[in-house]
Amino acid sequence: MDQQDIIRIRGVIAAGKRKDVIFAALGVLALCIGVMTFLTLFIDMAIDGVGRLSLDFFTNFPSRRAGQAGILSAWVGSTLVMLVTASIAVPLGVAAGIYLEEYAKKHWFNDLIEINISNLAGVPSIVYGLLALGLFVYQFGLGQSVVTAGMTLALLILPVVIVATREAIRAIPGIIREGAYALGASKWQTVSDHILPYSMPGILTGVIIGLARAIGETAPVITIGALTFIAFLPPAPVSAAPPFVNFDWLTSSFTVMPIQMFNWTSRPEAAFHQNAAAAGFVLVLMTLGMNALAIWLRYRLRRNIKW
Numbered sequence: 001m002d003q004q005d006i007i008r009i010r011g012v013i014a015a016g017k018r019k020d021v022i023f024a025a026l027g028v029l030a031l032c033i034g035v036m037t038f039l040t041l042f043i044d045m046a047i048d049g050v051g052r053l054s055l056d057f058f059t060n061f062p063s064r065r066a067g068q069a070g071i072l073s074a075w076v077g078s079t080l081v082m083l084v085t086a087s088i089a090v091p092l093g094v095a096a097g098i099y100l101e102e103y104a105k106k107h108w109f110n111d112l113i114e115i116n117i118s119n120l121a122g123v124p125s126i127v128y129g130l131l132a133l134g135l136f137v138y139q140f141g142l143g144q145s146v147v148t149a150g151m152t153l154a155l156l157i158l159p160v161v162i163v164a165t166r167e168a169i170r171a172i173p174g175i176i177r178e179g180a181y182a183l184g185a186s187k188w189q190t191v192s193d194h195i196l197p198y199s200m201p202g203i204l205t206g207v208i209i210g211l212a213r214a215i216g217e218t219a220p221v222i223t224i225g226a227l228t229f230i231a232f233l234p235p236a237p238v239s240a241a242p243p244f245v246n247f248d249w250l251t252s253s254f255t256v257m258p259i260q261m262f263n264w265t266s267r268p269e270a271a272f273h274q275n276a277a278a279a280g281f282v283l284v285l286m287t288l289g290m291n292a293l294a295i296w297l298r299y300r301l302r303r304n305i306k307w
Helices: 003-052 055-059 072-103 108-120 125-139 146-170 174-182 187-215 219-223 257-265 270-304
Strands: none
Touching: 003 270, 055 072, 072 108, 072 146, 072 187, 072 257, 072 270, 108 146, 125 146, 125 219, 146 187, 146 219, 174 187, 187 270, 219 257, 257 270
């Protein structure tokens, strides 16, 4: 190799390093734009709405008087809907992801299922609302209830949970499976005792991110008939009398935080817009809290795992 070849190689390496620096700078710029946009909107919303945050704001029902209006029915409704959503989407999504990744054989039908799951993750949420309106509300006769909203949002985030589960399982080294099989473990023992515990941090992260998306959805719950003004709460899930568990709340009418915000922003009075900003601030904090919980759970679970 002569001197000219060495110079050419150094030039190629230097050009590659320059491209790396440019790409990193563009990535940081894109990140800063996204973060600054979020912070700007969040701070503006906080400035408008923090003044309305008080105990009465969380314990009062909506009212025609802006100063007396609260989000009690909205945050309770969001909590109950998310409970139904998680109860349906998490077990179904995790089970489907495990089956597709560990049990499903290479077949055209399974390939078709995988393609459809990936496509469903990008379907607009209003489509799920129209599906739920025709299927759950009219066909099954469930009405405009908490259980209908929960199942609708469960369908919405189900592809996200399945994809997150599969990606978390794929990240597990093959040596874990080989070691389990070498010790005589069955397929299910390998999955339940090794694959699932090791992949749980990634699965939980995907689940909570999916729930964080669902809690802010408006189009599907509007389509199935969520109320824009509600001055009562669904029946309590737990009662003092036997059998101590009450399921009447599943068929109750409801509203959620995004619907309450939509109702207030549609009014011309500035005081209602301040209420909407306060409700939006609370909703963002709830979403950030769910994401923080995902990060904490992932950290704790990964710390307890010994490879």
